[in-house]
Amino acid sequence: MPTKNGSFKNGEKMSEKGSSAPPGGTGSGRPYRILVLGAGFGGLYTAVYLDRFLKDHPDVWITVIDRRNYFLFTPMLHSTATGALEPRYIAHSVRKIFRKTRIHAHIGEVLDIDLAQKTVETVHRTMQFDDLVIALGSETNFYGMESRLENVFTLKSLKDASAINNHLIRMFEKAYWEEDPESRKAALTFVVVGGGPTGVELAGEIYEYANRELLRDFGRRISREEIRVILVEATGRILPSLPEKLSLDALERLRKIGIEVFLEGRLEGYRDGVMEIKGLAPLRTDTLIWAAGVRTNPLTASLPLEKDGQGRIKVKGTLESPSMDHVWVVGDNASCLNPWEGKPYPPTAQTAVRQAKTVAHNIVARLTRKPERIFAHNHVGGFVSIGDNYALLSAKQFTLSGIVGWFLWNIVYIHKLPIVRYRLFSTFGLFLKVLFERATTEIDLCPEYEEASYRKPPEESQAGG
Ligand SMILES: Cc1cc2nc3c(=O)[nH]c(=O)nc-3n(C[C@H](O)[C@H](O)[C@H](O)COP(=O)(O)OP(=O)(O)OC[C@H]3O[C@@H](n4cnc5c(N)ncnc54)[C@H](O)[C@@H]3O)c2cc1C
Secondary structure, eight states: OOTTOOOOOOTTTTOTTTOOSSSSSTTTSOEEEEEEEEEEEEHHHHHHHHHHHHTTOOOOOEOOOOOOOEEGGGGGHHHHHHTTSSSHHHEEEHHHHHHSOOEEESSOOOEEEEETTTEESOOOOOEOEEEEEEEOEEEETTTOOOBBOOOOOOSSSSSHHHHHHHHHHHHHHHHHHHSSHHHHHHHHHEEEEOOOOHHHHHHHHHIIIIIIIIHHTTTTTTGGGGEEEEOOOSSSSSSSSHHHHHHHHHHHHHHHHEEEETTTTTTEEEETEEETTSSOEEEEOSSSOOOOOOOOOOOHHTTSSSSSSTTTTTOOOBBBOSSSEEEEGGGGGEEEEEETSSSSSSSHHHHHHHHHHHHHHHHHHHTTTTOOOOOOOOOOOEEEETTTEEEEEEOOOEEOOOOHHHHHHHHHHHSSSSSSSHHHHHHHHHHHHHSSOOOOOOOOOOSSSSSSSSOEEEEEEEEOO
């Protein structure tokens, strides 16, 4: 049994010894191939640790596959959605991160995983593996409400953040000219559904963005009293995964700054710009952001491995699938029980990064026939930022709030960025945010770049000009 701080007594680290080391690698004549699926918190850090732990084993190949060419720092996504941080401060090229390592970045969609053949098919090619690390993350969970939700925003990607940012600006543009009072109200009512950390932080940021920044630009015809920010939570408590004191303090803070929090607010639908909550009158709003939960990646959920009720792959303490040797799972895809609580670890970046180190250690241990480790980590507290210059921190020994908490929150997160240059970028971005204003420029990231005018046939462009 691990101790409370996550270490093990008397060399209790060893567990799954006896599994055979696979062929290839370290001296066998052919390279040993480790494929890591996903370059998010779990996958990227697994690869970086593997590279570090395998310094003396050049015959081991490490390949990371991701559909995006960047690592996305999700804890700061809400800052990008509200003009506080530029997209490139939170999205970092994986090729750059891996440049001075032996890790090979393979940018392309994973289409299929064939566990029997030990192959992974991407849009580019089919690749063999000896060890597979699955870290494909999760997607938004609508809990079967898809057909009752129209035109809702989510916050999972850079594209989502840009879309929210643009929409918030456009709603102020709309309200600026709108004569009909009901339509004006709907444009200036911003609803976030989901009282977890993402929903709480996003609601706080939207409140600041609307009331401080956008109001300055649109203040001639829009007043503070017209702006409503509402947070809807289905249960009786926000931040249920964090310590109770922190969730009560956060609720108090949200209400104090002017955010309306609807607890026990069961959303029944959002159609034609009308939100329906059980027991309440229908409410018109042009903005509903769904931040109410995640479910595991569908590709992972479809694998013939033992899974939990939410489609996450069950793992042993070593983070290897009990259904198949040499298949390891980290982050949001793993259903790994906290040995003290008997419940799966929550899907957080902290968990993913810590699991990454354990998996990297165990793959190397298996290769070099050394003892493997069991993953055990006890979360001792929690953090949540609420708007500008305010965060709440709760650990066993202390609770912090206000600007000190906010600085610490930022330092902790920036420190987690994978390379020093990016830490500097983000620190710089945050100082800009404190010293200057948030941006109120729409971001046309233009993911559908084939629609860009430079690609149009000449006659069409000429006709336009
Ligand atoms: C807005 C937001 C805020 C958050 N804030 C916090 C926070 O403050 N603190 C915290 O601890 N956690 C936070 N989280 C949760 C945290 O981001 C996740 O728990 C963490 O990213 C999980 O790591 P992962 O490696 O499992 O997945 P991810 O980091 O999501 O990585 C998965 C990767 O797989 C890639 N991928 C998926 N499918 C495919 C495919 N078919 N082919 C190729 N590539 C694919 C994706 O592009 C992605 O890069 C937040 C999440 C969100 C969305």
